[in-house]
Amino acid sequence: MGTSRHTGGSDAADEGDAESDGDAGGGFPPGPSGLPLLGNTHQFSRDPHGFYETLAGYGDVVGYSVAGQDMVTVLHPDHVERVLVTDADSYGKWQLQNFGTSFAPNGLLFAEGEQWRTQRTLAQPAFQLDRVRAYGDRMTAFAHEMAAEWGDGDRVVANERFSDLTLRILADSLFDVDVDADGRGEAITRAADELNRRADSSSATAFVPEWVPTPANRRFKRAQADFADAVDELIAARRADPEGHDDLLAMLMAAGEDGEGMSDEELRDTTLTFLFAGHETTSLALTYTAYLLAEHPDVRERLEAELDDALGGGPPDVLDLPALDYLDSVCRESLRLYPPAYVIFRETREPVELGGYRIPADTKMTLPQFKIHRDGRWYDDPDAFRPDRWTDEFEADLPDYAYFPFGGGPRHCIGMRFARMELKLVLATLLQRVRFDYVGDEPPQPTMAASYQPEGDVTFRVERREG
Ligand code: HEM
Incomplete structure (x- = not known):
């Protein structure tokens, strides 16, 4: 300092x-x-x-x-x-170590120089267009399963449910793992919560170095250790049974076998990074979009009409997305007002x-x-939620970096395509089946945590659209 x-x-x-x-x-x-x-x-x-x-x-x-x-x-x-x-x-x-905290310093998010370049090159194929498209059906299927569990009038805590959903999608697509099956999901979600709490800049703990044994720091360390254990188990399970997988984890691990590429520590940190960065962000985007739609019935109705017309009640497919212009504008506008990664450091x-x-x-x-x-x-x-503003002319006039929810330049979000597609497929699936009525008195208050987490829960009453 x-x-x-x-x-x-x-x-x-x-x-x-x-x-x-x-x-x-x-x-x-x-x-x-x-x-x-x-x-x-x-x-x-x-x-x-x-x-x-x-x-x-x-x-x-x-x-x-x-x-x-x-x-x-x-x-x-x-x-x-x-x-x-x-x-x-x-x-x-x-x-982040400079502020007395650390999270996966050798993972893709924080690595620098050659270490970063190697990891990014290894991970990149998992995010190419054809690959990401192949994840689409599972995104839709998991969203469908979740919607099927909700009865008319049920109350759902969106930030929790969407976090479960996006973690499930991510773990399945990139790590070929069912997080529900073995309780790993809970360790990951809890660690993400603690990381957010630890980083919340309005909390007293944000500037206390991690080594100071406050109760919050102890909780944070325990949660991080459990998260790391869950990831170690995941890697060990894969090492024991490496055949037949063609996913991000396989790409990252194959790189280590010929002595090049990743050390065990890097592999663990990068896996941690993907599991955290790849699910919390999209879950927040879903949560805030559901809130914005609940507060803007005119937008919601127009979106429902677009979905009903284009999909006729069927499951959305990646190939349907280009026709869903209004859905695209809604997502853009939501990421503008509530960017899950709210600040770039x-x-x-x-x-x-x-x-x-x-x-x-x-x-x-x-x-x-x-x-x-x-x-x-x-x-x-x-401050107004106006998806209509996203016309071609408006975008042509907008300075490039007046809108950058996924960052920019060499360190831009590697998961951008994945996230955009997931956001749209999940919304297209859910909104054909349910409406979300917001039950809070006040709008969700975003906090400056590790991501733009709302303070407290964001709860909706679900209204079913179909029988
Ligand atoms: C709405 C969802 C998402 C948002 C808003 C978002 C936002 C961002 C931003 C702004 C950055 C740049 C950070 C910087 O420059 O310091 C970033 C980087 C990153 N994101 Fe995302 N992200 C999202 C979803 C995802 C998903 C789904 C994944 C993985 C599947 C992912 C993995 C990563 C990784 C690994 C990096 C670091 C890339 C590097 O430094 O090379 N993100 N993200």
Whole structure:
């Protein structure tokens, strides 16, 4: 941890308390002042969304400090493009260990350099178009099974049910494993919950290093250990019975056999990464989409009409998707308002220039989709759910990185195609059979956890559309 440039502000530092210790002439970017040592940590953890609102008042490249780290937030699509794409080599992944926590450091999400390149190359074939298409039938079948269990008037906790569903789909498609059969699913879901709780920036634990034996940290470590055990068992079971599998795990393991490719640790970390990154995100997208449809009956009815017309009550197929334009717009708009991966983290590898400011090496950066996706400069009525806005003309005029739910550049989401298809096939299956009526008094409140988790459960009353 370096000495923060943003710890020398006044004690009265508050959200509205502007300080400009940077200047557009090439210094560190300006931003809100903070307390000695703590920087802006208290403002951030008290109200992370409000804090980002404050940052936006300082411009498109904003400097501040959290937990002793200099931080920069980027709020303009052109700067996002520079960081993720044009100058991608100058920006590394933000290694979470710096904040006292670790999750699968040798997996695809956090690996760097040659290690990352090797893993990405090994995993890529599992996400090619023809492969991903082949997963479609199972996505539809699992969604159908879930809908069949729901009776008219049942209450369902969407974030839980969708998490079970997406984990089941992912484990089946990429690891040829039935997570329901042997209780592994529970260890994985619990670890994902703990990881989210641990990372929630508004919780007191977010900035306490992992080695401090708080009850939350102990729970987190135990859950991580169980998750790792579940993955070790999965790998051991496959090693004992390697024949007849042609999935992501087979690709990753085959690479290790000739002495090239992955160590056991990398294999475990990458498997952990896929199991986590590949199910929580899509589950959140389903949860928020169901909520948005429940609150917008006009959109829901139009979507139902499109599905009924195109599918006539039958199971959707990958080949049906190109005809489902409105479903595509609904998913796009939902990922705009509630991007499950709500912020992209980077760290400068060398001094860089961005937006007229100088940013030293080792500065942490955030590129917040949740904020840029709701910027009135790019979106009319930015908080409104309006799938209709996604016309060809609108997209042609939209700056490239005003919308980036799956990131961009070399580290963009490897599962993007898989996730988009899953989202659409699951929705097309469910919405032909059920309606979701939201039963909460308040809209779901997204939290800044490891993903954009709602605070508490998102519960719906299910209404069956067919007999
Ligand atoms: C709606 C669902 C999803 C969203 C919004 C999402 C979003 C993202 C984003 C924004 C990144 C880039 C992170 C960065 O640049 O630091 C990313 C990376 C990644 N995602 Fe996804 N993702 C989703 C689904 C999936 C699925 C289904 C899988 C796997 C099957 C997956 C696996 C990964 C992996 C392994 C990476 C790291 C890639 C690399 O660094 O090379 N994601 N995802």
